[in-house]
Amino acid sequence: MAKVFGIVSTKGGVGKTSIAANIGGILADMGQHVLLIDGDFQQSLSDWFEITDKAEFGLRQFITKAQPTNCISSTAIDNLDIVLSDDPNGKLIDWFRASTNNVYYLLASIKRLSDYYDYVIIDSQGARGILQESIILASDSLICPLVPNVMESREFIRGTIQMLKSLEPPAGVSVPVPNIPPLYGVIYKQDRTNNSIKIANAIRKQFYQGSGGKISVLDTFVPNLTAYKKAVAAGLPVHRVEVTRSGPTPSAHDTILSLVHELLPHLSDTRPVWDKNNVSPIKKAAGGEE
Ligand SMILES: Nc1ncnc2c1ncn2[C@@H]1O[C@H](COP(=O)(O)OP(=O)(O)OP(=O)(O)O)[C@@H](O)[C@H]1O
Ligand SMILES: [Mg+2]
Numbered sequence: 369m370a371k372v373f374g375i376v377s378t379k380g381g382v383g384k385t386s387i388a389a390n391i392g393g394i395l396a397d398m399g400q401h402v403l404l405i406d407g408d409f410q411q412s413l414s415d416w417f418e419i420t421d422k423a424e425f426g427l428r429q430f431i432t433k434a435q436p437t438n439c440i441s442s443t444a445i446d447n448l449d450i451v452l453s454d455d456p457n458g459k460l461i462d463w464f465r466a467s468t469n470n471v472y473y474l475l476a477s478i479k480r481l482s483d484y485y486d487y488v489i490i491d492s493q494g495a496r497g498i499l500q501e502s503i504i505l506a507s508d509s510l511i512c513p514l515v516p517n518v519m520e521s522r523e524f525i526r527g528t529i530q531m532l533k534s535l536e537p538p539a540g541v542s543v544p545v546p547n548i549p550p551l552y553g554v555i556y557k558q559d560r561t562n563n564s565i566k567i568a569n570a571i572r573k574q575f576y577q578g579s580g581g582k583i584s585v586l587d588t589f590v591p592n593l594t595a596y597k598k599a600v601a602a603g604l605p606v607h608r609v610e611v612t613r614s615g616p617t618p619s620a621h622d623t624i625l626s627l628v629h630e631l632l633p634h635l636s637d638t639r640p641v642w643d644k645n646n647v648s649p650i651k652k653a654a655g656g657e658e
Pocket of ligand 2: 384385386408412491492
């Protein structure tokens with residue numbers, strides 16, 4: 369039975385696609401069967417990995433037909449497949465508007481794949497809308513990058529938390545609605561300034577205490593490092609790009625592994641394994657280590 373992670377935030381440019389690609393990539397190298405779904409019409413996740421076997425269709429068919437046949441492409445990373453985004457003009461939104469029921473089609477399509485994958489990871493667009501809502505309803509857990517500055521944390525409260533609240537039934541009304549999944553915040557692009565560390569701690573306290581257990585902030589935080597930018601250019605998951613690092617900041621490999629172990633404690637004895645000689649031509653062009 370696949371576990372489905374939706375990567376959400378109503379804010380753009382905060383690290384959603386990077387989390388989707390890097391968590392998906394490391395889980396695949398840990399021997400898990402992973403399906404990425406690019407739920408953003410900007411197609412950044414679709415462009416991240418080399419595609420070795422491109423399916424005839426992508427996200428539009430995957431959602432509107434509520435079945436995955438001919439929608440799954442293979443990447444150059446073993447165990448890592450992807451439903452590519454093929455909706456650059458956002459036409460899907462018109463289809464969603466045609467019927468309230470359409471918000472459940474993504475969930476239906478993923479359910480048909482549930483026996484084939486261990487994890488499904490869905491990237492989303494940094495905005496609030498019906499596609500994002502359908503991603504939330506299809507997810508078992510949500511992951512939200514939180515950039516530790518005052519403006520970003522206000523946006524998180526105003527945007528992302530209000531979007532989740534709007535999907536809950538009115539108080540006292542008992543209607544059969546699906547559960548809104550728990551949300552894990554990941555402090556993202558943290559630098560080593562006191563201010564950033566203070567804000568990160570305040571975000572932790574505020575959300576853990578105020579949300580009745582629905583929102584928690586993970587202990588692992590993702591530092592602001594160029595390795596994460598290099599990974600996109602190299603078309604690789606970041607744990608392969610920066611395995612070790614000197615100094616007090618943990619390497620990208622150790623950070624992403626720690627994130628996955630915290631989210632999935634039953635994998636805490638499993639580490640990623642990959643063929644270190646198999647460096648893709650794209651990676652060579654992107655240059656060496658930092
Ligand atoms: N840990 C990191 N340190 C430094 N830069 C990072 C880190 N993670 C991601 N980046 C860079 O930050 C930018 C935004 O990241 P990303 O594309 O993952 O965000 P996003 O939330 O998916 O954006 P969008 O809303 O446009 O889809 C990218 O240029 C990416 O390379
Ligand atoms: Mg993105």
